[in-house]
Amino acid sequence: MKKNYLKRVMAAALAGVMAMGVFGCGSASATDTTAESGTIAGTESGAQTASMGEAEVYWFSDVTGWGPNGWEKGVTTSPFLDAVKAETGVTFTIEQPPTDADTKLGLMIASNDLPDLISITDADTIKQLIQSGKVWSMEEFLQTYDPESHLLTDFPDDIKKAVNFKFGGWYSVPSHMNSNDNRKVNPPSSQVYVDNVTKGHNSAIMFNKTIMDELGITQEDVQTEEGFYKACELVKNSGYMIDGQSVFPVMLHADKWINSFLDGIIAETFGVAPVDADGNYRHKEMNPGYKRALKFVNNLIQNGYLDINSLTLDEAALKTYIESGRVFCWIGNPAQSSKKETVPFVSFGPILADNGARPIVPISLQAGSGWIQTFVSKDCEHPEQIAKMLSFATSREGMFLNEYGVEGVDYTLDENGIAARTEDGNKKFETDYKKNIALWPFANTDFAWSTQAPPAEGTDGAVFNQVSTAIGKYEDTYIFDSDLLSFQDGNVIEPSSDLGIKVSQVKSYLESQKAKIVSASSDEQFEKEYKSMLETLEGYSIADIDAEYNKTLQQNYEAYGEKIENVNAGIYEN
DSSP states (O other), rough: OHHHHHHHHHHHHHHHHOOOOSSSSSOOHHHTTTTTTTOOOOOOOOOHHHHHHHHHEEESSSOOGGGGGGTTTOOOOOOOHHHHHEEEEEEEEEEEOSSSSSHHHHHHHHHOOOOOOEEOOOHHHHHHHTTTTBBBOOOHHHHHOTTTTHHHHOOOHHHHHHHHHHHSSSEEEESSEEEEEEHHHHOSSSSHHHHHHHHHOOOEEEEEHHHHHTTTOOHHHHHHHEEEEEEEHHHHSSSOOEEEEEEEEEOOOGGGGIIIIIIIIIIHTTTTOOBOTTTOOOGGGGEEETTHHHHHHHHHHHSSSSSGGGOOOOOHHHHHHHTTTTTEEEEEGGOOOOTTTTTTTESSSBBOOOOOOOOOOEOOOOOHHHEEEEEEEETOOOOHHHHHHHHHHTTTTHHHHHHOOOTTTEEOTTTTEEEEEEEHHHHHTTTTTTTTTTTTOOOHHHHHHHHHHOOOSHHHHHHHHHHHHHHHHSOOEEEEEEGGGGGGGGGGGGGSSHHHHHHHHEEEHHHHHHHHTOOSSSOOOOOOOOHHHHHHHEEEEHHHHHHHHHHHHHHHHHHHOOOOOOOTTTTSOO
């Protein structure tokens, strides 16, 4: 870290002067945002701030978990935020609506009353924002207001191509970037992080190793459908207790179980892809193999292995059960399986279908377009300072401050550039800086993996890496490029068209009907509800919808030079 940065950061931290309010080009008032936002307050700085002037920036985001909604009580600053103030004079007021953020932003777009900065994830909202013509092209913005910005010379070429392909231009600064070009600058420190890119998945089938050992359950016992059911039956009837309370044989990822985990990891472990035998697009629900995924969940419920009431739990309640050690099998996001030192989870990969179907895993193999996209309004009041703030926040100095704090105080660097938190740094990271040190819009995945040592055995990081890559590492898993199907998150069909209205109807119908199918109290009722789903989807012109989606899929095949081959065509007939 440059010494002048450190001096200014330390001086700013000592000053500790807070500023509050809503400023910039948006017109939201303090009254409007009291319940939904908080103010990141910078501190007094030296000559740099004086020359730049102070700029209070209104920042809107559809992502909670960082900034005000994620702050610990009384904590509103960090070395990163102090440095942003010292370098650019910028402080922030952040609004993060807990619900309907995209609707609120849509109203802002319609009323021509945008915040200065906008950080969003929803593909349709991003498309709406860009089409409004009210946000800067990032290249034009930087050339105009910070022509020496490193982003103009070292922004990864493959990620720029990805955002151009997905959004029609380079309009944003993406978060959590990982790509070949980005890794040339930030080479991974370990094969562990390479596996995360090439084999990793954001959901997994995980088992509580303590319960397995106590009940004598082995890896071989849980790797097939039949064996899995037997293991669940053993857990159910064992009388095994944790702190005097019974154990749940299976839990799914609560209120996200349908879209993320039934349609994701469960369908995938049984080899169900949204294509037919010829690689043409077909709604996953129309794939005969999808019935097996539905029946798997239904069997869990019918046999009392999965409490249907647990499917409506929010994440906080779900996490309580997981951390208590009372869950034998957890099918969900590995990031939620916390406190691994006391509740050790392990994954053995897929649950193999008894019909021999090959498991599949969609993994983004192209340069990612990032997660959170940060845009700049054309009407922002302080464009020069915002430009320099973006440049600083994404610089190596800024990323170190964001990720680790102050060198020599919060962390040290070894000769290989690997960061190690000091005892004091660890303490602050887990308390004072826990949430707001990691401003997610400026997180860079490859940078983090290049400056971190591989996680030690038994730590949270080691467990996460093991469970998240287990299915991808299974020798017979078929891995395909999920970017080929990224259009599913956008408006391939105009929403206001007759077919677009049916797309919306299909989405709403499937969420309710899938719940009916998996909760069926008998096999006969299951068959009835499943047949009803197929018939209803035909009535919603599902074949016409799939035909339109297929046009985009075929274009992606040609553009990427790859094709999804249905490896289970001989098992799941059309």
